[in-house]
Amino acid sequence: MNFRMWTALGLATALSLAGAAGVQGGTTDKWISTKVTLALLTTDGFSVKGANADTRDGHVVIHGTVGSDADREKAGATARNIGGVKSLTNLLQVVPADQKEQVKFDDSVTKARVEAELKADKTLHNVKVASVNGGVVLLKGTVHSVATELRAAQTAYEVQGVDRVASDIKVEVPED
Numbered sequence: 001m002n003f004r005m006w007t008a009l010g011l012a013t014a015l016s017l018a019g020a021a022g023v024q025g026g027t028t029d030k031w032i033s034t035k036v037t038l039a040l041l042t043t044d045g046f047s048v049k050g051a052n053a054d055t056r057d058g059h060v061v062i063h064g065t066v067g068s069d070a071d072r073e074k075a076g077a078t079a080r081n082i083g084g085v086k087s088l089t090n091l092l093q094v095v096p097a098d099q100k101e102q103v104k105f106d107d108s109v110t111k112a113r114v115e116a117e118l119k120a121d122k123t124l125h126n127v128k129v130a131s132v133n134g135g136v137v138l139l140k141g142t143v144h145s146v147a148t149e150l151r152a153a154q155t156a157y158e159v160q161g162v163d164r165v166a167s168d169i170k171v172e173v174p175e176d
Contacts, residue, residue, distance in 0.1 A: 032058065032083075046066060046067075111131075114156045135161060137164070143169055
């Protein structure tokens with residue numbers, strides 16, 4: 001091969017590696033942890049209490065409790081589907097519903113409690129409770145980051161009477 005061919009090959013390789021690094025570099029561990037935790041709190045079909053994700057170099061560990069082995073598997077599959085997740089360690093604990101203390105709350109009481117918690121956090125002033133049905137809280141509104149959306153979901157989830165949180169929150173990044 002001549003000098004030009006080697007130069008072209010070297011340049012093409014460098015550009016492809018730079019492009020790949022740029023794609024991976026844009027997905028930080030904090031972003032992955034936020035998106036995984038948000039997905040665990042808001043995905044329909046299972047409920048994770050105390051959901052948390054820890055990420056290091058794209059390797060994610062999820063923690064919390066679920067009601068069944070099926071929910072544990074669904075939560076793991078959901079976490080694996082988040083962009084940037086290279087591997088997953090599923091440390092979710094299965095605590096069957098019959099072993100939990102079952103206390104039912106009136107949805108109107110739950111709604112009032114969630115609204116009060118959201119109002120108490122000034123960063124969540126644009127988040128409202130759209131509805132509560134059977135312990136499932138639907139949040140709506142507009143926030144400026146995925147981290148704030150996660151904070152809203154976590155705030156709602158911590159209220160007694162909330163079994164699951166669904167999010168219809170829009171993330172709008174302010175323009176400079």
